Amino acid sequence: MFDDVRQIIRDHDRFLISGHVNPDGDCIGTQCALYQLLHELGKEVHILNADAPEAIFDFLQEHTTFGVHEPGNALPPHDVHFLTDCSTLSRLGSVGTEAAKSRGVPRVVVDHHEGSDAGDGDYLLWDVTAPSAGCLVHALYEAMNLPLSRAAAEGIFVSIVSDTGWFRYSNTDRRALSITESLIAAGLEPHRIYDAMYRRNPQSSVFLLADGLSRATFEADGAIAELALDAAYCTSARKSQFNTDGLLDPLRSVDGVLVVALLKELVDGKVKISLRANRDFEVDAIARSFGGGGHKKAAGATLDGPLQKAQLSLRNAILEAIGA
Numbered sequence: 001m002f003d004d005v006r007q008i009i010r011d012h013d014r015f016l017i018s019g020h021v022n023p024d025g026d027c028i029g030t031q032c033a034l035y036q037l038l039h040e041l042g043k044e045v046h047i048l049n050a051d052a053p054e055a056i057f058d059f060l061q062e063h064t065t066f067g068v069h070e071p072g073n074a075l076p077p078h079d080v081h082f083l084t085d086c087s088t089l090s091r092l093g094s095v096g097t098e099a100a101k102s103r104g105v106p107r108v109v110v111d112h113h114e115g116s117d118a119g120d121g122d123y124l125l126w127d128v129t130a131p132s133a134g135c136l137v138h139a140l141y142e143a144m145n146l147p148l149s150r151a152a153a154e155g156i157f158v159s160i161v162s163d164t165g166w167f168r169y170s171n172t173d174r175r176a177l178s179i180t181e182s183l184i185a186a187g188l189e190p191h192r193i194y195d196a197m198y199r200r201n202p203q204s205s206v207f208l209l210a211d212g213l214s215r216a217t218f219e220a221d222g223a224i225a226e227l228a229l230d231a232a233y234c235t236s237a238r239k240s241q242f243n244t245d246g247l248l249d250p251l252r253s254v255d256g257v258l259v260v261a262l263l264k265e266l267v268d269g270k271v272k273i274s275l276r277a278n279r280d281f282e283v284d285a286i287a288r289s290f291g292g293g294g295h296k297k298a299a300g301a302t303l304d305g306p307l308q309k310a311q312l313s314l315r316n317a318i319l320e321a322i323g324a
């Protein structure tokens with residue numbers, strides 16, 4: 001799979017890199033590493049997403065530029081379009097709408113999500129066993145025999161720690177650790193990345209954390225931990241750039257919890273759900289039944305409101321999956 005992509009890179013000069021809406025650390029880190037690879041080859045590269053990266057990734061902007069697309073604007077001229085951490089134009093938001101208009105531009109998918117077809121990719125760097133999409137860019141560096149710069153190492157590291165939960169999730173494997181060793185050899189300092197990402201919180205984050213956790217409820221004899229956040233809470237969280245994913249771990253760490261369900265009421269009335277699974281439980285099928293997707297242990301979807309109705313139908317789906 002690397003031969004085709006290597007050839008595509010050699011044969012073209014202008015590259016566009018885009019990822020899914022609300023880009024997470026894997027998406028952003030993968031883009032950073034790919035941007036560095038193409039830059040080092042002297043190519044013209046633009047990263048363009050429908051949404052800006054979260055503030056915790058600001059340190060990557062010291063060497064990598066993340067553009068934010070204004071809906072309706074034309075995309076920068078490009079010969080090849082890379083899709084990171086997703087496989088379809090529909091996941092790209094406004095960028096996907098524009099990209100769908102351009103004909104004949106080869107698309108390269110860099111992804112590790114389960115999927116039944118090639119999505120919108122003409123070429124694939126797709127491996128569902130990869131701990132993060134960024135691991136595939138690492139493999140591309142190796143296939144192209146290019147030395148890893150510290151900047152690229154930072155991107156790949158961010159992708160790995162985001163998707164493995166800093167080496168705590170079940171996808172933490174030999175590949176994740178051996179790649180990380182090579183990143184450190186390239187000059188990466190993991191503790192500096194941790195500090196940059198997690199030790200610059202505003203004071204408001206303490207109160208948002210406390211307020212958020214106080215809303216948790218437990219169902220099914222403690223097998224389900226639920227957290228339903230109304231639009232008012234979500235608005236103050238967004239204003240303070242508080243990442244509500246930080247509410248998942250304390251719930252996931254409670255003895256007996258098989259699944260954590262986080263529900264967020266959006267301003268348009270829809271409800272975004274994030275699911276996390278413990279032990280042998282899996283949540284991807286539940287997310288898919290609501291039109292979403294993801295991984296076995298972490299998945300999500302968007303439901304119609306109101307919040308309480310979404311909470312109830314989600315709970316029923318989980319109860320059924322648990323067999324309670």
Ligand SMILES: [Mn+2]
Pocket residue numbers: 026027085112132133163
């Ligand atoms: Mn990922």
